[in-house]
Amino acid sequence: MRILSGIQPTGAYHIGNYLGAIRHWVKLQEDNECFFFIADLHALTQPQDPKILRNSTIEKAIELVALGLDPARSTIFVQSQIKEPTELAWILSTIVPVGELERMTQYKEKSKKKGKESANMGLLNYPVLQAADILLYKTEGVPIGKDQVQHLELSRNLAKRFNQKFGDTFPVPKAMVPSLEMGAKILSLQDPKRKMSKSDPPDSQLGMLEDPDSIRRKIANAVTDSGKQIVFNPAEKPGISNLLVIFSLFSEQSIKEVEKKFQKKGYAPFKKALGELLVEKLEPFRKKYEELKRRELYIQEILRQGQKKAQSTAQNTMEEVREKIGLLSF
Numbered sequence: 001m002r003i004l005s006g007i008q009p010t011g012a013y014h015i016g017n018y019l020g021a022i023r024h025w026v027k028l029q030e031d032n033e034c035f036f037f038i039a040d041l042h043a044l045t046q047p048q049d050p051k052i053l054r055n056s057t058i059e060k061a062i063e064l065v066a067l068g069l070d071p072a073r074s075t076i077f078v079q080s081q082i083k084e085p086t087e088l089a090w091i092l093s094t095i096v097p098v099g100e101l102e103r104m105t106q107y108k109e110k111s112k113k114k115g116k117e118s119a120n121m122g123l124l125n126y127p128v129l130q131a132a133d134i135l136l137y138k139t140e141g142v143p144i145g146k147d148q149v150q151h152l153e154l155s156r157n158l159a160k161r162f163n164q165k166f167g168d169t170f171p172v173p174k175a176m177v178p179s180l181e182m183g184a185k186i187l188s189l190q191d192p193k194r195k196m197s198k199s200d201p202p203d204s205q206l207g208m209l210e211d212p213d214s215i216r217r218k219i220a221n222a223v224t225d226s227g228k229q230i231v232f233n234p235a236e237k238p239g240i241s242n243l244l245v246i247f248s249l250f251s252e253q254s255i256k257e258v259e260k261k262f263q264k265k266g267y268a269p270f271k272k273a274l275g276e277l278l279v280e281k282l283e284p285f286r287k288k289y290e291e292l293k294r295r296e297l298y299i300q301e302i303l304r305q306g307q308k309k310a311q312s313t314a315q316n317t318m319e320e321v322r323e324k325i326g327l328l329s330f
């Protein structure tokens with residue numbers, strides 16, 4: 001299957017990004033044709049300092065390789081280094097009703113903060129560029145966390161609409177969302193009603209590269225629910241259920257097994273054990289990251305190779321699209 005997914009270069013990747021998305025990418029690359037990219041153009045919908053953006057784009061490539069993406073198996077590249085998605089996004093924007101974009105949850109939330117008058121056009125257009133990313137590479141499967149499902153629905157609609165108008169061109173891409181137990185929505189450590197997010201305060205998220213003391217402290221301070229029992233019940237005990245999912249995924253034991261293990265113990269010993277587990281499981285990632293950090297030229301070479309491969313696929317699709325919709329091709 002042809003698989004593609006993207007991730008923004010802002011903020012350090014947290015265990016939600018890893019458990020909900022990146023971990024699945026690492027598995028998928030074993031027997032699929034995979035494209036993974038750093039979505040720097042999407043990041044521009046929020047104000048960015050140019051120097052910081054440039055550094056963090058490279059930094060995120062280092063992190064992705066440290067977390068397990070393998071350049072020999074996957075095409076790893078930076079979104080803005082391929083011009084075609086912005087061209088296709090323009091074309092797709094002519095077949096999407098504005099109302100459909102205004103109903104997107106992410107747009108509603110982000111534009112509410114500023115008011116519709118000053119929210120930038122990129123926020124509204126965000127899912128159209130995302131659809132262009134997906135369709136341009138004739139993607140069949142898109143591994144994402146739960147928060148991106150609505151954007152994927154739009155990509156599917158646009159693929160169908162384009163195919164209907166201009167003839168079969170794009171496969172209709174499938175969202176590949178893990179179950180809650182498999183990490184689709186890891187919650188904030190401080191407010192377990194919300195998802196863990198890079199844009200929230202540091203104590204609410206656990207970075208994949210944090211040092212042991214910080215890991216222990218954040219887990220010890222994680223907000224839990226009233227009561228004493230360690231049981232998986234996302235509706236009534238979102239805090240403990242979230243920690244159970246994290247424990248289960250990093251220890252590769254089922255939630256049932258973890259519940260059983262801590263049946264007669266209180267929250268404190270459970271959190272202590274989780275802190276130690278995370279310290280142990282995250283250490284190899286930190287080591288790999290430190291090693292790669294010293295090899296920036298190698299990372300640049302990975303991105304250059306990725307750009308080459310992605311570009312040739314993108315150019316082929318774009319030629320086909322131009323031909324189908326009646327743009328000149330000489």
Ligand code: ADP
Nearest residue numbers: 008016017020021144145184185186196197198
């Ligand atoms: P964030 O929302 O933290 O800024 P991104 O929007 O860049 O992260 O998301 C990158 C990938 O990680 C997406 O596939 C997204 O669905 C997934 N993801 C983000 N937050 C979580 C979370 N808390 N739990 C599970 N998956 C998540």
Ligand code: TRP
Nearest residue numbers: 004005006007008039042130133
């Ligand atoms: N919007 C996605 C996010 O914030 C990133 C992204 C951009 C993406 N283009 C994509 C994800 C294409 C999947 C497919 O997480």
